[in-house]
Amino acid sequence: MRIAIFKISALLVFTTLSLFACNSGEVKGSLEDITVQLKWIHHAQFAGFYVAVKKGFYSEDNADVTLNSGGPAISPDTVISDLVRGKADFAIVGGDVLIKSRSLGEPVVAIAVIFQRNPYVYVTLKGSGIESPQDLVGRKVMVPDDGKIQHDALIKKLGIAKSSITIVPFERDTAPLITRRVDAYMTYRTGSALAFEEEGYEVNFIWVENYGVRLYGDTIITTERMIRENPDLIESFLRATLKGWRYAIENPEEAVEATLEYDIKLSKFRQLRMMQVQTPLIHTGKEEIGWTDRDVWVVMRDILLGKDAIDIDEAFTMRFLNDIYGKQKQEKMR
């Protein structure tokens, strides 16, 4: 009898304490509401997230994930500020945006990188003789706003004078290049670049990445506070996301179906092509999906900001990837 009373009171105390613990934290209940701010409109670029939602990978971890689309109206700065202000729990931004945000003192941290390789390419017409960035000297190039960092970094790296290349304001259209209004058209290999192939033009793709300017593409970031306060949530979210990506790569058609549920107007054909083209960018075969490499971060910082501009180890964390994939394995891989 006494033992029973003791047990019950102990249980009560424990329950009360844990309730307090819950209230004091950020946990919003048994089903976690997670908001993810995407960097662009809904399309196959985020297929892994859609798959994770559709296949219930998130709900397996008791999470209800909302995916907010980005778009032309939402600048990378907006994304960062929304995240910092707690309007979103996670955000998808380019690796360069993260480095820049860190340099501006934003408390944002990369927890995984989806696009190991940056999808930016210069599209040039076959036969134009432009096959490498060096060939851009004296040419007109159409560069999108968020591609400027890379463009600048590249020509800087290659020792090309900025003035030797004429930058033309970006238009989301194949016409400028086809009509030879410009000589090169910088865009995502996985995005607008597909249009040239679809329209039947023979083109060269000059990968920025091939010239030593390796900037991580889509990166999952969160806030330092979130890492501090809710690491379990981050781990389960990341685990489900990476599982979603693997499933998407293994089952591209299913991934496209899941994508189309977010925007029915999308072309299935285009999204499938996007999946095919982006797969080698997401998993190179060298690393696990989502993996990040300190060396790459260092190079990125050096390219974007200059040596020792920021403490790179605060910009990203391997903690969750190590937990998910296992440290041992990664050590063996090295």
Added chain:
Amino acid sequence: MRFLRRSLTARLITLFLLVTILPLSIIGYISYLKGRQGIIEKVKSKLESVAILKEQEIRNWVEHLEHTVFWLVEDRETIYDANSMKIHTVGTPEYLKARDSLVWEFRRVMEMGHFSAILYLDSESGKVIASSDTLWDGQFKENEPYFIKGKEGIYVSDIYFSLNLGKPTMVISAPVKDDNGKLLGVIVAHADLKYLSTIMLERSGLGDTGETFLVNSSNLLITNTVFAPDGAFKKWIFGQGAKWALEGKSGVDLFIDYRGVPVIGAYRWMGDLKLALIAKQDQSEALTIINKLAFTVLGIGLSIVLIVIVLSILFARTITRPILKLVNGTEMVGAGNLDYRVGTLAKDEIGELSRAFDRMTKNLNDTTVSHGELAKEVTERKRAENRLKDYSEKLEEMVEERTKELKDAQEKLVRKEKLAFLGQLSGSVGHELRNPLGVISNAVYLLTTVHGDADETTKEYLDIISSEVQNSEKIISDLLDFSRTRSPDIDRVYVSEMIDGVLKKRPSPNGVTITTEVAEDIPPIYVDPRQVGQVLDNLIANAYQAMPEGGELKIKAEEIKKKVNLSITDTGLGILKENMKKLFEPLFTTRARGIGLGLYVSKGLIEANGGQIKVKSKEGSGSTFTIILPVKEGRS
């Protein structure tokens, strides 16, 4: 009965089945297990040797690639060209000549196959300064491990997806150094993995489900397989074999593969290449032969079971049938049929038993026969006894009857004697009394006539005396009739005349009406007129006396069957039933006066005249006395 048969047969079948099936199935099972184990071992060693061979082939191939690259960097011409490019300014004819020479050399090596692209990187910038394909020119690889590590010595990369090539590749890089050991550049050769695929897809002797493939340390499928023909770089393998291999183990075992199918598989970890090699075959296919064999054995086993069942039924019958016969026999004998014989020719124990049973039945029969006879005798005796009992009872009855008859006869005799004596006595008494009575009568007559003026009282007494004398004369007359047995004096008598005569003599008292009904054609009868007339008179007198309050007297005469029936019917009191029998007996009377001889005498007289007298009476409504007399002379 059926149960017994069934159970015995069932037991026998079970026994035979156990005796045959148990060792058969044990042997079958053991041999199946042994065979299975044998085949598994065989498949295991086959797969293991396939895996080892393929690993060896891969190693040989990689070694070959390394040798090629090594040879390339060591080649005098390469070093010369590299040196030349180093010392001459970019764009000068010497530089371009050296570069073209290098490119030419690369392309020559490429023609030998196994490479997709060969690059020459500047030792300082990591820039591609010569390549087999101009596509690569000007690219920077200073951050690539193959450049960083390739500067120090021969380097073999992991397999990864090359954007330039648009396919997976493996890079072998090595430093080009001048004679002084100074680094000039790095040669980077991209291996064409076609050959690797060829090695892994070569699956002779692996059946339909056998496959070998490579998995990298991220569980990524590196080469296409039978079940994932486009799976290279698009599929992750989480089968048990891959798991073991990625843990750094090599071996061969039964496990569940990435499809969830049970397989026999060899797994090898090639640590230096960071690749897991899996060679496996579905258990279902590998074990097809033994399973087929098992089915065959099972089929044979089932046939044997069937045969055993049939044979054991037949055999069981040879045991059960005689037993059934025996059982039947015991039932028959039990029911009493001791003549029943089981009758068997069998030489076995049951035959022996049957014969013993028959012998027993026979003995039983013998003893039972005498027993039967005894019983029969007893029955008969009993019956006789019963008969005797009946008989003695009857005898007693008869004796009783006879005794009664005798008694009756004796009584009759005594009565007759008594009557005879009475007759004599009454005859003499009557005779003696007649004269005095005559005197008294005469004296009364005299007194009446002489003293006609006498007072009434005297006259009355005189009438009483006269009446009583008449009565006494009647009694005496009866006594005399009784005592005398006079033979009738036969004469022709006319019935109506006789009736009239009697009625004249005895007129009806007050209140009695007389009716006579005599048939006209009635013949005369031949009787003693006095005797019959006396009887008639007697009967009429009785009738009058029966009707003291008056009534009707009916006298009727008719001829029936040659006989004259003369009946006298009154409407008087009738005769009591108990008195009917005694009516004609002597000395019987219901009257206060009279000695009871009238009807007795009447009967005797009528019988003496060859007739009969009968009476019919109903208590309270009168009686009918009928005299039946023959028409012709009775005893003449």
